[in-house]
Amino acid sequence: MNDAVKDAVKNRQPASLIGQRITKLDAPEKAAGKTRYVHDIHLPGQLHAAILRSAHVHAVIKRIDVSRARALPGVHAVLTAADIPGEHTHGIVIPDWPSLIGVGERVRYVGDALAIVAAETREQATAALDLIEVALEPQPVIADPVQARQIDSPSLHENGNLLKHIKVRKGDMAQGFAEADLILERTFHTATTDHAFLEPECSIAQPTADGRLYLYVGSQIPYADRNQVARALGWPDERVRVVGQLMGGGFGGKEDIAGQIHAALLAQATGRPVKLLYDRHESLIAHPKRHATQIRVKMGARRDGRLTAVQTELYGDAGAYASLSDKVMTRATTHSAGPYETPHARADCYAMYTNNPPSGAFRGFGVTQSAFAVESMIDELAEQLGIDPVELRRRNALRVGSVTNTGQLLHESVGLLECIDRVDSEMRRRAGNDPFRARPTPGQEHRVRAWGFAAAYKNTGLGGGAPDRAQAEVELYEDGALEARVSSAELGQGLVTVLQMIVAEEFQAPLDQVRVLVMDTDLTPDGGPTTASRQTFVTGNAVLQAARTLREGLVRVLAERFDAPPSQIRFVEGLALVNGHTAPLGEVAAIMKSEGHSPRALVEYWAPATQPLGAGGDMHFAYSFAAQAAEIEVNTRTGEVQVLTLIAATDVGKVLNPLGLLGQVEGGVMMGLGNALTEHFILEQGVPFSDRLARYRIPNITQTPEIVVLHVEHPASTGPYGAKGVGEIVSIPTTPAITNAITHATGVRITRLPVDQEEIALRGEGRGR
Amino acid sequence: MSETMMISLTVNGQRYQRQVEPRLLLSDFLRHELDLTGTHVGCEHGVCGACTILVDGVAVRSCLMFAVQADGCELLTVEGLAPGPEQLHPLQAAFRQAHALQCGFCTPGFLMTLAPWLAQHPNPTDEEIRLALSGNLCRCTGYQHIVEAVKMAAEIC
Numbered sequence: 001m002n003d004a005v006k007d008a009v010k011n012r013q014p015a016s017l018i019g020q021r022i023t024k025l026d027a028p029e030k031a032a033g034k035t036r037y038v039h040d041i042h043l044p045g046q047l048h049a050a051i052l053r054s055a056h057v058h059a060v061i062k063r064i065d066v067s068r069a070r071a072l073p074g075v076h077a078v079l080t081a082a083d084i085p086g087e088h089t090h091g092i093v094i095p096d097w098p099s100l101i102g103v104g105e106r107v108r109y110v111g112d113a114l115a116i117v118a119a120e121t122r123e124q125a126t127a128a129l130d131l132i133e134v135a136l137e138p139q140p141v142i143a144d145p146v147q148a149r150q151i152d153s154p155s156l157h158e159n160g161n162l163l164k165h166i167k168v169r170k171g172d173m174a175q176g177f178a179e180a181d182l183i184l185e186r187t188f189h190t191a192t193t194d195h196a197f198l199e200p201e202c203s204i205a206q207p208t209a210d211g212r213l214y215l216y217v218g219s220q221i222p223y224a225d226r227n228q229v230a231r232a233l234g235w236p237d238e239r240v241r242v243v244g245q246l247m248g249g250g251f252g253g254k255e256d257i258a259g260q261i262h263a264a265l266l267a268q269a270t271g272r273p274v275k276l277l278y279d280r281h282e283s284l285i286a287h288p289k290r291h292a293t294q295i296r297v298k299m300g301a302r303r304d305g306r307l308t309a310v311q312t313e314l315y316g317d318a319g320a321y322a323s324l325s326d327k328v329m330t331r332a333t334t335h336s337a338g339p340y341e342t343p344h345a346r347a348d349c350y351a352m353y354t355n356n357p358p359s360g361a362f363r364g365f366g367v368t369q370s371a372f373a374v375e376s377m378i379d380e381l382a383e384q385l386g387i388d389p390v391e392l393r394r395r396n397a398l399r400v401g402s403v404t405n406t407g408q409l410l411h412e413s414v415g416l417l418e419c420i421d422r423v424d425s426e427m428r429r430r431a432g433n434d435p436f437r438a439r440p441t442p443g444q445e446h447r448v449r450a451w452g453f454a455a456a457y458k459n460t461g462l463g464g465g466a467p468d469r470a471q472a473e474v475e476l477y478e479d480g481a482l483e484a485r486v487s488s489a490e491l492g493q494g495l496v497t498v499l500q501m502i503v504a505e506e507f508q509a510p511l512d513q514v515r516v517l518v519m520d521t522d523l524t525p526d527g528g529p530t531t532a533s534r535q536t537f538v539t540g541n542a543v544l545q546a547a548r549t550l551r552e553g554l555v556r557v558l559a560e561r562f563d564a565p566p567s568q569i570r571f572v573e574g575l576a577l578v579n580g581h582t583a584p585l586g587e588v589a590a591i592m593k594s595e596g597h598s599p600r601a602l603v604e605y606w607a608p609a610t611q612p613l614g615a616g617g618d619m620h621f622a623y624s625f626a627a628q629a630a631e632i633e634v635n636t637r638t639g640e641v642q643v644l645t646l647i648a649a650t651d652v653g654k655v656l657n658p659l660g661l662l663g664q665v666e667g668g669v670m671m672g673l674g675n676a677l678t679e680h681f682i683l684e685q686g687v688p689f690s691d692r693l694a695r696y697r698i699p700n701i702t703q704t705p706e707i708v709v710l711h712v713e714h715p716a717s718t719g720p721y722g723a724k725g726v727g728e729i730v731s732i733p734t735t736p737a738i739t740n741a742i743t744h745a746t747g748v749r750i751t752r753l754p755v756d757q758e759e760i761a762l763r764g765e766g767r768g769r
Numbered sequence: 770m771s772e773t774m775m776i777s778l779t780v781n782g783q784r785y786q787r788q789v790e791p792r793l794l795l796s797d798f799l800r801h802e803l804d805l806t807g808t809h810v811g812c813e814h815g816v817c818g819a820c821t822i823l824v825d826g827v828a829v830r831s832c833l834m835f836a837v838q839a840d841g842c843e844l845l846t847v848e849g850l851a852p853g854p855e856q857l858h859p860l861q862a863a864f865r866q867a868h869a870l871q872c873g874f875c876t877p878g879f880l881m882t883l884a885p886w887l888a889q890h891p892n893p894t895d896e897e898i899r900l901a902l903s904g905n906l907c908r909c910t911g912y913q914h915i916v917e918a919v920k921m922a923a924e925i926c
Contacts, residue, residue, distance in 0.1 A: 023865050024865065024868065024870070026873070027864070027870060030876055031880070032857065033806075033876075034848075036806065042804070198817060198875045198906065198908050199872070247872060248811075248875075249872040249874060249909055280813055494871065659868045663909070663914060665911075668911070670912065671908075693814070693816040693817060694812075694814060700905075701903055701912040701916070704899070707911060707913050
């Protein structure tokens with residue numbers, strides 16, 4: 001025993017890993033270039049696939065002739081809709097997305113697939129696409145959601161263009177506005193944006209000798225992939241095995257099917273492994289985006305700044321297929337009164353089908369859009385009422401005892417006020433007492449600086465009555481290794497490190513004794529989707545429970561073997577301590593096995609129940625809160641905006657790994673910055689202009705401000721060690737903090753994203769200097 | 770199809786001779802012919818920097834070069850950066866320690882851009898680091914930890 005162990009044993013005070021800076025489990029391999037992403041896998045005999053996509057935005061297919069493509073040397077299969085053995089459509093919420101568009105059917109966006117090819121080489125597969133003849137009849141294009149709702153618009157789907165009308169109702173709007181001393185009304189627009197994860201999509205489907213199909217893919221929802229692929233093949237789920245690979249980023253963009261079904265169909269047809277790699281062009285054209293929105297906000301407040309009524313009307317561009325639009329736009333709608341208590345609230349959202357690429361999940365999940373609108377309005381309200389914008393937020397902020405616009409009484413873990421106060425004091429420490437006043441940059445009079453402020457909240461978990469559960473398994477091996485198994489996805493966010501920490505914590509074992517296996521539908525139980533900032537909470541809880549269940553099993557066996565009361569048994573440094581005996585964990589595993597017990601535990605964790613929208617009660621089991629302040633500098637000659645400082649405070653319940661959390665906050669902030677200033681997936685009548693990375697500007701390192709990260713901990717009693725979700729909340733207040741700062745610096749109110757920086761230069765003349 | 774050309778080059782200290790198509794990209798050559806998959810392709814047109822490698826000691830985007838252009842050259846990819854197996858280059862160690870990577874897809878490009886640059890700029894300022902890395906995109910980290918990692922590596926080097 002080393003001294004540390006002796007001390008630990010003597011003091012019986014196990015050292016906690018929770019809250020310690022732990023480096024990423026997979027970092028050494030990634031830094032060495034050894035990590036195998038999907039495209040790095042090469043299977044013997046593998047064919048290469050290519051997809052013929054519609055060149056038209058909206059059309060009816062009259063004829064598809066693949067005979068010349070089939071005859072091309074090297075081509076093994078050319079498939080059309082008629083060749084799909086199982087279900088023709090897929091979709092996580094509503095299966096309305098055809099895997100291939102058949103003759104007589106409708107093309108609804110430029111990414112729609114008409115035919116798929118498998119050939120010996122990628123070049124041959126691509127060459128075959130040119131030989132496929134398609135006749136189609138162009139149809140009028142619906143390019144935006146407002147147009148889609150007009151009565152004379154053509155219908156894109158059987159039930160029309162309205163995917164969903166989402167409603168929030170609280171109190172009495174007439175009364176709310178009658179009680180207001182000031183009513184403001186304004187309309188905001190947000191742009192379509194792309195995840196631009198650095199790794200484009202890739203799927204490899206491999207038929208096996210025993211008649212199954214293995215699918216190597218980077219997916220945020222391995223079990224949903226398995227189900228959707230199996231349905232397309234007309235198979236039971238179990239015949240498909242998804243072997244998830246580490247992903248080069250996801251951010252919500254790897255939840256939908258993107259190539260998995262096509263690769264599987266071609267592998268099934270050819271009997272050979274098939275690799276389907278998207279290049280960046282295809283990735284940008286095909287996969288779901290962040291919803292473009294139009295959001296009208298009408299807000300009433302009393303002279304003292306207290307909100308009396310918030311009314312919003314949202315249009316969400318769902319694009320051609322449903323994807324997750326129902327859920328995303330629901331979140332946009334329910335969060336559209338901001339993180340504030342208002343006695344009267346009403347929201348109506350129209351999620352509309354259009355001929356644009358489908359919109360789906362993207363970090364922030366709709367709240368990014370409504371937060372921009374509502375936080376801009378709060379700032380304008382403050383200005384018109386002559387109240388400090390931070391103070392106005394403080395007066396209305398949700399706190400314990402508040403009731404949200406959906407009727408949820410918040411009974412714990414509401415750290416919003418502390419977030420606001422901490423950011424405010426850090427901002428004023430740096431900027432003095434008048435941070436929102438425009439200040440010319442000394443020596444550069446054409447540059448103006450000012451601060452902006454914003455707050456936000458975001459649910460953790462699926463909520464809205466959806467069953468939210470995760471299975472997880474923890475096993476102890478005779479070599480002393482502990483293994484956690486769950487299908488949840490590692491996108492780079494650091495989930496596997498958090499799970500490793502949880503198991504190590506529960507057994508007081510060294511971190512390197514714990515390994516984590518994820519994303520394999522044969523080997524790991526279903527952890528549910530990696531979405532909604534839910535994995536730390538839901539899968540974290542599942543792994544925590546599995547670890548505790550296994551530990552209790554160990555304790556029972558040890559108690560019997562050494563005739564000791566269970567309360568006397570301790571775990572320290574990978575050892576079990578019983579009555580003065582010490583046994584390495586591996587030995588305990590051997591003892592368990594010799595006595596006929598299995599040293600593993602499988603649990604199914606159910607998150608606290610939630611209620612559907614409209615039912616009142618707990619729509620979500622937890623919320624994370626945040627406040628941010630941005631200091632920006634505008635070049636008034638060019639309109640160019642540089643963010644100088646960004647102060648971010650986030651209530652995450654409990655910090656598990658501060659290093660991982662910092663990474664989430666800083667990455668989220670930069671995504672919010674891009675959303676404010678540079679990112680715009682440009683579409684012209686449904687045709688993407690942003691069809692390559694050079695035409696879609698994600699922020700680079702020269703745009704990174706000094707990011708000051710403050711952690712706020714208001715524990716959630718049901719979270720693992722008190723933790724809540726963090727992945728999305730960190731990105732949400734950034735955009736309005738920046739746009740509010742621009743307004744303070746220039747006098748130009750920003751109502752459209754991304755900020756048109758030239759327009760600032762034109763409209764801002766004479767202001768702020 | 771065009772006829773192939775014979776090239777010979779050194780990659781990570783090992784000599785290779787291969788018949789290649791003249792239009793084969795250097796990135797594809799490394800990944801598919803030599804199975805050096807640590808060099809990643811993110812955009813195929815020189816925007817993201819993930820495919821950065823060293824050609825005769827100079828950082829280049831391997832997606833913007835043909836393999837035949839590397840004929841007779843000495844190449845270094847991320848697989849050859851560490852001094853030995855099971856070891857990490859100071860930059861790699863610092864990227865791990867400072868949490869300068871998340872998904873890791875862009876990381877090899879950052880490391881290969883930095884390796885020759887740091888050797889020439891042993892005491893870089895934040896501003897210099899940012900300028901040096903302005904052609905590499907990362908979508909996960911927000912870049913702040915990358916700057917910290919470079920400073921950490923500069924101290925180790």
